[in-house]
Amino acid sequence: MKKKYTLLALILLIISCETVNKNEFAIVIHGGAGTILKENMSNELETAYKNKMKEALDAGYYILKTSGTSIDAVEAAIKILEDSELFNAGRGSVLSNNEEVEMDASIMTGHNLNAGAISGIKHIKNPISLARKVMEESEHVFLSGKGAEDFAVSKGFETIENNSFITERRLNSVRNAKKRDSIQDNKFGTVGCVALDKFGNITSGTSTGGMTNKKWNRIGDVPIIGAGTYANNNTCGISSTGWGEYFIRNVVAYDISSQIDYLKIDINQAAKNTLKKVKDLGGSGGVIGIDKNGNVMMDFNTKGMYRGYIKSDGEIKIEIYQ
């Protein structure tokens, strides 16, 4: 008799483990972290940011809801953020020291650990789509500069003028930064997205124009698999935004995944531990992620982070400040 109850309890436990915190599918995005303060933001601009994030989330959510794949959802959401002037990626990218746009992006799929990354792109409208193409149709993971653009052209991508990415706002920013001889403006513009689809597959993607006034063809954490982007169906998907150098040195995205894997802790605690390491070295920024059970994480140690998610149970959140 006692044995039967034990068995019943065990079955109930297994069922509850499977259902608690289990989201069928989910999507989370970020649009960069940094010194983003309510007192410096007009109501109109705040609404514009929130509307654009909603548009990106909705595009990905619709794909997931209609049984599309997480990679299609991530690409669709990031393209919307890249095409917006509001965020530092695609059109609206910050400018390098020589007043050009140089973009980086990466994508990774968690079911097969495939990955694609590009850096120093100047003439491709949607860098995230090129990162996906590198993953799906080259023998390589990471292509750069002119070579990456030659690959793009060989795959039918259209090239556009570099100045079609450039906005008045970013031109003013870089000229001010050059006067101060500074690369650091405390805003880490990057866009990113992580999605879990109905098939249990996680995809992560990240895209950026890098740092204002960057020199010497600097590569940040965004195209570095393990730092800016990581996805593994057995653990989680992560996209980072922050002071790239510190995110590379701390292997941020993979450090979160490996804690889930090896320490068996949850994604929120893992992210907290990793961001503390970044802060201890002197860096700052944020991360978003989804674990294999659909738990969504958004964490940062800056004043604000453009961020939002939609879960399959309908829960939606879009926030900017702490």
Add this chain to the structure above:
Amino acid sequence: MKKKYTLLALILLIISCETVNKNEFAIVIHGGAGTILKENMSNELETAYKNKMKEALDAGYYILKTSGTSIDAVEAAIKILEDSELFNAGRGSVLSNNEEVEMDASIMTGHNLNAGAISGIKHIKNPISLARKVMEESEHVFLSGKGAEDFAVSKGFETIENNSFITERRLNSVRNAKKRDSIQDNKFGTVGCVALDKFGNITSGTSTGGMTNKKWNRIGDVPIIGAGTYANNNTCGISSTGWGEYFIRNVVAYDISSQIDYLKIDINQAAKNTLKKVKDLGGSGGVIGIDKNGNVMMDFNTKGMYRGYIKSDGEIKIEIYQ
């Protein structure tokens, strides 16, 4: 009385843990992994490889023995390997599809998690020295292409003609590969070094010409902190050599470190676990490392790996085949 014995046992245990396997300092190098078979190697060539590895190890060992730093030891050893035509790094680098040398390198110091990396270098004699300069004298971790070379020139580096890196042997290789339209020759030429100095500081460095017949400014694992190179005084230092794409996707160097950190397993078991993941995805290669106690690891899942170490207790090993 019982308490006293427990205390005594505890003290003895602590002492034994501290002394067992503790090497005051150590240096380990690799010169690439792949299908390296005794039947394809002349005695003269084998001797040349072993002598050059001995020369590199001795140079680093001398620095460590005379209370120099691990970063000086790693740079000195790698420069000797880069300057040799035998290895795929510096002079003797394999050629890209357009018959040029394009070199990548990275370095990381374990006491402060500082790192420097470069990719797509065509005119700097010793890429490892440029990676060190990026770490020590730029605000960035990773510079690429022409920008990285402009940085080098601004720091007083001399530039040399690309064809001064090119050897007859590598020119034949790339022309054969182009005929076969193959990028994969089952030899992953890379050189790397990890050293632990008397001050307990670990440095790791890696340098390469990449893959024969590579296209599109491909970047492999060598300049990726966490994949090709990682160092942390609390765990270990690692340098990788292998099919770069698989090493990036598995975040190889950091995966070994994180297992030591989170699973509390030894460096040999951690390396074995990580190389199994690489193999399961379809890749191959090898890793070398030293943990914080001076335990040296050299592991690979190919037919051979040019490798060797010297420990402070005088133990020396230089090997090529399985």
